[in-house]
Amino acid sequence: MRNILIAAGGAVAVAAIAAGVWFGTRPPAPGLPPTAVAATPDKSALLAVQPNDHVMGDPKAPITVIEYASLTCPHCAAFHTQILPEIKKKWIDTGKVKLVYRDFPLDQVAAKAAQIAECAPTDRYFGVIDLIFRGQPQWATASDPLAELAKPLRIAGLGEKEIKDCLANEAKANEVIADYKGGEVLGVNSTPTIFIDGKQYQGARSVEELDATFAKIAK
Numbered sequence: 001m002r003n004i005l006i007a008a009g010g011a012v013a014v015a016a017i018a019a020g021v022w023f024g025t026r027p028p029a030p031g032l033p034p035t036a037v038a039a040t041p042d043k044s045a046l047l048a049v050q051p052n053d054h055v056m057g058d059p060k061a062p063i064t065v066i067e068y069a070s071l072t073c074p075h076c077a078a079f080h081t082q083i084l085p086e087i088k089k090k091w092i093d094t095g096k097v098k099l100v101y102r103d104f105p106l107d108q109v110a111a112k113a114a115q116i117a118e119c120a121p122t123d124r125y126f127g128v129i130d131l132i133f134r135g136q137p138q139w140a141t142a143s144d145p146l147a148e149l150a151k152p153l154r155i156a157g158l159g160e161k162e163i164k165d166c167l168a169n170e171a172k173a174n175e176v177i178a179d180y181k182g183g184e185v186l187g188v189n190s191t192p193t194i195f196i197d198g199k200q201y202q203g204a205r206s207v208e209e210l211d212a213t214f215a216k217i218a219k
Helices: 074-092 108-118 122-134 145-156 160-167 170-185 207-218
Strands: 004-006 012-014 054-056 063-069 097-103 193-196 199-202
Touching: 054 122, 063 074, 063 207, 074 097, 074 122, 074 207, 097 108, 097 170, 108 122, 108 145, 108 160, 108 170, 122 145, 145 160, 193 207
Parallel strands: 063 097
Antiparallel strands: 004 012, 054 097, 063 193, 193 199
């Protein structure tokens, strides 16, 4: 079981997963062999867009931002609800920046929430992520987080049956695991962590800081 620590800077740091353990314990579905997880790419490949990545914006945008986030991380929620809308309007929607979102769950609840998001239709994925982050104060602290999370997701077509089926989908679970393992290869140990054209930045970034970084790269 991983230990979750609160770092001095406010970001949440997480110890490495012990070999063979996925976010604590997770027994395989009865009668179903676990799906093999693809080999982890090397660092240079991970700093580029991967075939299964979720990309916000024009895939050909010259500046690449890769974000590693946990759906139970308050700092990640703040980024998505307060910072990203401004960045999207100024940089992503104008074709200058693309955002690659990858999961780095800090606990089993975040891992399962990420798995549920993976089951959303591709064109609704970022809408589902937005719903999850905006509702985080309610569902993440509930006695039954996933049941509470399911309520707002009905609007995105993820009802009780769809969520149940999704959580039994080993392939979707492995997509989350692959993101996490890739983050470990890149040295991610806290969320949010972003890479801007390959350079790593840990912790929250203001709109002004990101504006300045993008402007410098764009020159």
